[in-house]
Amino acid sequence: xxxxxxxxxxxxxxxxxxxxxxxxxxxxxxxxxxxxxxxxxxxxxxxxxxxxxxxxxxxxxxxxxxxxxxxxxxxxxxxxxxxxxxxxxxxxxxxxxxxxxxxxxxxxxxxxxxxxxxxxxxxxxxx
Amino acid sequence: xxxxxxxxxxxxxxxxxxxxxxxxxxxxxxxxxxxxxxxxxxxxxxxxxxxxxxxxxxxxxxxxxxxxxxxxxxxxxxxxxxxxxxxxxxxxxxxxxxxxxxxxxxxxxxxxxxxxxxxxxxxxxxxxxxxxxxxxxxxxxxxxxxxxxxxxxxxxxxxxxxxxxxxxxxxxxxxxxxxxxxxxxxxxxxxxxxxxxxxxxxxxxxxxxxxxxxxxxxxxxxxxxxxxxxxxxxxxxxxxxxxxxxxxxxxxxxxxxxxxxxxxxxxxxxxxxxxxxxxxxxxxxxxxxxxxxxxxxxxxxxxxxxxxxx
Numbered sequence: 001x002x003x004x005x006x007x008x009x010x011x012x013x014x015x016x017x018x019x020x021x022x023x024x025x026x027x028x029x030x031x032x033x034x035x036x037x038x039x040x041x042x043x044x045x046x047x048x049x050x051x052x053x054x055x056x057x058x059x060x061x062x063x064x065x066x067x068x069x070x071x072x073x074x075x076x077x078x079x080x081x082x083x084x085x086x087x088x089x090x091x092x093x094x095x096x097x098x099x100x101x102x103x104x105x106x107x108x109x110x111x112x113x114x115x116x117x118x119x120x121x122x123x124x125x126x127x
Numbered sequence: 128x129x130x131x132x133x134x135x136x137x138x139x140x141x142x143x144x145x146x147x148x149x150x151x152x153x154x155x156x157x158x159x160x161x162x163x164x165x166x167x168x169x170x171x172x173x174x175x176x177x178x179x180x181x182x183x184x185x186x187x188x189x190x191x192x193x194x195x196x197x198x199x200x201x202x203x204x205x206x207x208x209x210x211x212x213x214x215x216x217x218x219x220x221x222x223x224x225x226x227x228x229x230x231x232x233x234x235x236x237x238x239x240x241x242x243x244x245x246x247x248x249x250x251x252x253x254x255x256x257x258x259x260x261x262x263x264x265x266x267x268x269x270x271x272x273x274x275x276x277x278x279x280x281x282x283x284x285x286x287x288x289x290x291x292x293x294x295x296x297x298x299x300x301x302x303x304x305x306x307x308x309x310x311x312x313x314x315x316x317x318x319x320x321x322x323x324x325x326x327x328x329x330x331x332x333x334x335x336x337x338x339x340x341x342x343x344x345x346x347x348x349x350x351x352x353x354x355x356x357x358x359x360x361x362x363x364x365x366x367x368x369x370x371x372x373x374x375x376x377x378x379x380x381x382x383x384x385x386x387x388x389x390x391x392x393x394x395x396x397x398x399x400x401x402x403x404x405x406x407x408x409x410x411x412x413x414x415x416x417x418x419x420x421x422x423x424x425x426x427x428x429x430x431x432x433x434x435x436x437x
Contacts, residue, residue, distance in 0.1 A: 085300075086300065087295055087299065087300050090291055090294065090295050091295050093291075094291055094292055094295070098291075100290070100291050101291035101294075102286060103282055103285075103286060105283075106283075107283070107286070107287075109203070109287060110283070110286035110287050110288075113204075113286075113287050113288035114288070116207075116208050116288070117205065117208055117288065117290050
């Protein structure tokens, strides 16, 4: 599994990337939405994008709309990872096409739970 | 630091007598971490000092508090995901086909702070319209039941497994937390219950969720609990266990049935009747089962993900 972490904070990119790495992901990093779109134009789409909301150049919501409009990126799951925590903002992100929404701060377990919901973790066999 | 052998033996014995839950050697950290807040509240520097005080001056309420602290589990919403898909895609359609009446009765046993029973109610919101769903949620701990009844959760708790579409549909922002909506709360009744006692009133149940509980019991208590649960289920009723649990080799009154990627256990299933209705024979076609890893994520039509806004 491969994931693209889009956040203008280098520290936050590292935290998200390390968490995903611990869960078995290879990670790429982008500093804003446009940077991410440029990277995606050059190579195969990752399985997951973790997207901050507030970023310079192109914010996360705009990135989500652009990504959803691009058929080449249809297989990529979009998860907002942001401090924006108002109910109306979650509704907006989902309406724009985000699949999931994780509010900072988060634990590794919370990331794992979200990825399980999204079918992006290996399934454990039942007894 | 960790607790002394004497402290651990006393606490393990107390917990076992009160709840039949076994604290294996190696769980000293659990005793330490769970009892430290109680010790501090009572003015003791550490857990050993607190427990030695408890041993010298036995007090029913203090014993209860110790047992509660050790038997409360962290929990997430839609834990393991698969059981909720199985509930919605297989069990409820089968229940509906069997024509067992208009009310679906579900028992969420050892419900802790309420995430499981509320998840059940949310998963079925579009499948068993109110007021047809009765979820009875029980736990040994009155303290966690009190929290569960309030239906109020912190942001960190909501982050644990709550799908965003269901979050905005079934919870509302209250201060820095989130509260479960009244229609979901109305479907759930919370009551204190010990799994080793006679089944709670409200049954017989169509479905029992008893997840990640048996793992704490010794084999004799496991069998006793399963016997109680079997008695609380309707013939043909369904038992949902935790991912690491099974009735196989413990109690032979259940039949293991695989639904999608989840194994569940059925009691006294009617012979030769298909366990899962085919879409053609069902008045309500079940949704396609979700099989992780075989379809691109964006095309998987689960209610959990796709609920609400998409």
